[in-house]
Amino acid sequence: MGYVAVKGGAAAIENAEQFSMIRRAGGASELLKPDQIREQLHFAVDRVMSEGSLYAPELAALAFKQSAGDTLEAAFILRSYRTTLPRLGYGAPMNTDDMRPIRRISAAFKDIPGGQLLGPTPDYTLRLLDFDLQDESPDHTRRMMARLFKDTESIDPLPERFPKVVDMLRREGLLVPRPSAGGNDDRLVDITRQALTFPAPRSAQLQTLARGETGGMLALAYSNMRGYGSVHPVIGELRVGYLPLRYPNPVTGEVETVGDMLVTEAEVISRIGETDGPARFSLGYGLCFGHNETKAIAMAVLDRAVATGEPATPSEDQEFVLTHVDGIESMGFCNHYKLPHYVTFQSELDRLRNIQAGQSKREEIRS
């Protein structure tokens, strides 16, 4: 028979796995170490942690290495590892006021209490390809660092906490009150243990967005900002920093700090709300693991967009947004079309042939 059906035996499948390993690691260059990835490709690591929904920089770096730089695939590997971990308990709620920021800006006010803190960002750098990086030397980097830190001793240390910009607005009565986070019984839901139902409570909404895929969320949020929607965001405050992770001691019950995690938080002020009572600004909230400003802002815009009572565009429809932002789900479904579908196709062929046969028969009768 001249036809080879897509029935790879076990051997062919194993070979395919081996080939992809060789393609990743079979070249002449030195093999990447996960700690190099963790330090030097930190945006990729952060993205993988955020979309994989597991704060584990070492494992995210390993997944990124294993997937040869495919963030969707790396997040998928991390997510399926996460599912095997026992759930030991729930941490204490975190107050992001306690964040130790490395970057903090507001687009709403020129000066804010505590000041604008630009921190590490490529935002203001010209996007010129830096050919010097081809032969970057550790010595050169050390000299740059020495120059940068030369004056630090005479500079006042940063405050441990910064007041929240939106809190100022809230105190003045300019913001709508915080919406309730829970469901019907006001309890927080856990989307890894319950399937989403709609309308989804805000806790489910924020959890889903927090593990959403950056590109997918950006596309939806962008459609809204551009005109298929009405959120005209003003970034009240954008923070990147370390949040202390607090957990009740299983013996004493006392809440203790067990570590910290890098997160990005965006609070987006949107147009004056139509809710009952006095006119007020509304707010969208975004928070994700790691340093990923695009995602945090897109999340805040979507959080606000789906709060619109009567959705008129896709990005305002909670069900539409929440069922399409997960990268692991959308990528998996997109790629499953590569699997054989010849039984279903045979079934469709049968229908089409029958329709065509019927049509030609009717034409014969007519002529």
Added chain:
Amino acid sequence: MTPGLPSEATPPVADWRDAMPSNRHRYSYAFLDEGAKREIRRKMLKAVAIPGCQVGFGSREMPIARGWGTGGLQLTLALIGPDDVLKVIDQGADDSVNAVNIKKFVQRVTDVPLTTDTAAATLIQTRHRIPESPLGPHQLLVFQVPIPEPLRLVEPSERKTRRMHAEADYSRMWLYLYEDIVKFNEITVGARYPVIVNRRYLMDPSPIPRWDVPKLNRGEALFLFCAGREKRIYAVPPHTEVTPLSFEDFAFRVEDFHGRRCERCGAGHSFLDEVVDDESGRRTYSCSDTAFCDQRSRQNRQGSR
């Protein structure tokens, strides 16, 4: 069971796996933790109690991609035990890529014996087919489901389709089929043909061909369906009435293989794969159910001896 610790339930390690103890002992028996298995089994019981009704569950991420059978796999892993004999098929074939992948994984985490023999299996996971040989009361058939919602064809919103199910309002589905007949003098739905279960719920039988739909009606085995990505479980218990949507004057029709036979085993009453020869363009046919075809070929050889 605590992941990371080998348990008593873990079967003895066989030869080649000795080389990878770290992978082996990191995971529970049948991969899912016991809490997850319990939840999935409870949801299955609920699904069995309300035939054809979609039950939401906390679908876990699996090490195979969403859309590649993570739903079916979760049911298989929640059900499987050391006494089971597993068969996995994709498009009717035991050696198709998806089936091989899933089998390899389940065996790695359970060590259950595998079979291609339909009658010998206690648990069969399938993508897109129901085996040709009738199943018995001791057998479970687990379907991989891409889109559990039959109404998705006419209504994209989950919120609205749930209401339609609650009210048993399937008028839009009927209308869809009626309009097809008006436009094409034929229903265009090929596989995934909508059925009514127990005279109540409209159900997506998963993308099986229409050929397999009658096998769901008053079957002996328990049929379990699961969509991992969409997080839904549903079931057709044994001896349950399953009827495809049809009109009095426009009957349900399975795929027409009239006058065609399997090149290999000569079967004239099985679902056939159409095979086009590269060179001559000649079309030949062979059984989609490879185990069925193998068995018949063996019998033919014995008979001619």
